[in-house]
Amino acid sequence: MDAQKSSNEGTPIHSLDQDPEDHLPQEFQYKRIGLLCLIIICECFVFSFPFPFVVFMLRDFGYPEQELGFYAGLIIGSYTFAQFLFSFPLGSLSDKYGRRPVLLMGLIGNAITFIGFGFSVNLLMAIAFRMMTGAVNANFVIGKTYIGEICRKKHLSLAFNFLTLMFGVGQVCTLGLLNVFILNVRSYPTFFQN
Numbered sequence: 001m002d003a004q005k006s007s008n009e010g011t012p013i014h015s016l017d018q019d020p021e022d023h024l025p026q027e028f029q030y031k032r033i034g035l036l037c038l039i040i041i042c043e044c045f046v047f048s049f050p051f052p053f054v055v056f057m058l059r060d061f062g063y064p065e066q067e068l069g070f071y072a073g074l075i076i077g078s079y080t081f082a083q084f085l086f087s088f089p090l091g092s093l094s095d096k097y098g099r100r101p102v103l104l105m106g107l108i109g110n111a112i113t114f115i116g117f118g119f120s121v122n123l124l125m126a127i128a129f130r131m132m133t134g135a136v137n138a139n140f141v142i143g144k145t146y147i148g149e150i151c152r153k154k155h156l157s158l159a160f161n162f163l164t165l166m167f168g169v170g171q172v173c174t175l176g177l178l179n180v181f182i183l184n185v186r187s188y189p190t191f192f193q194n
Helices: 002-008 030-048 054-061 065-097 099-118 123-135 139-150 153-187
Strands: none
Touching (some): 030 139, 030 153, 054 065, 065 123, 139 153
16 A cells, blocks of 8 residues: 555655666766766856956956955855855756756856856946856756766766866866967957957
8 A cells, every 4th residue: 555655646666676777878978978078168167267367357447456366356256155055056956847957057147147247347247247157057066966867876987087077177278278368468469459
């Protein structure tokens, strides 16, 4: 009676002989993990993007040299603070509505708030857009959960290593490309006048 009641309520009943990984494919999920790695690189790009130029941005806002470090820390830290606050609610949303919709929401939110940050004209606007970016972006955490759901135990360590590797690659590429761009702006001031 209890077994029939729990199956009617939608709770799966597993026999002791049934393997919980039976529904997972045998092979490594290269396509899914590859797409997830691209999402992580995008997240890392958005996280690392302001590092090389935030001081110049604050100078344009009119802040004195002795206060630049403090306000740069506010801009950079606002992203991670908002991500800390909203990662659990976004995780709950991904449990309720699925991993993919929340990952897509994070990507779309990244694009919108990233553009907004680029058009910031003062410190409060820059901090607000960085906080909004962090608030919609829990892709790394949700990605780890997604990997746990699509991979067999024998593939988990490789998949998690890919995710961590992509975060590092994203940071190195983002900071490297932006530093090269900033050096070009300084080297060719007539080309990049305004």
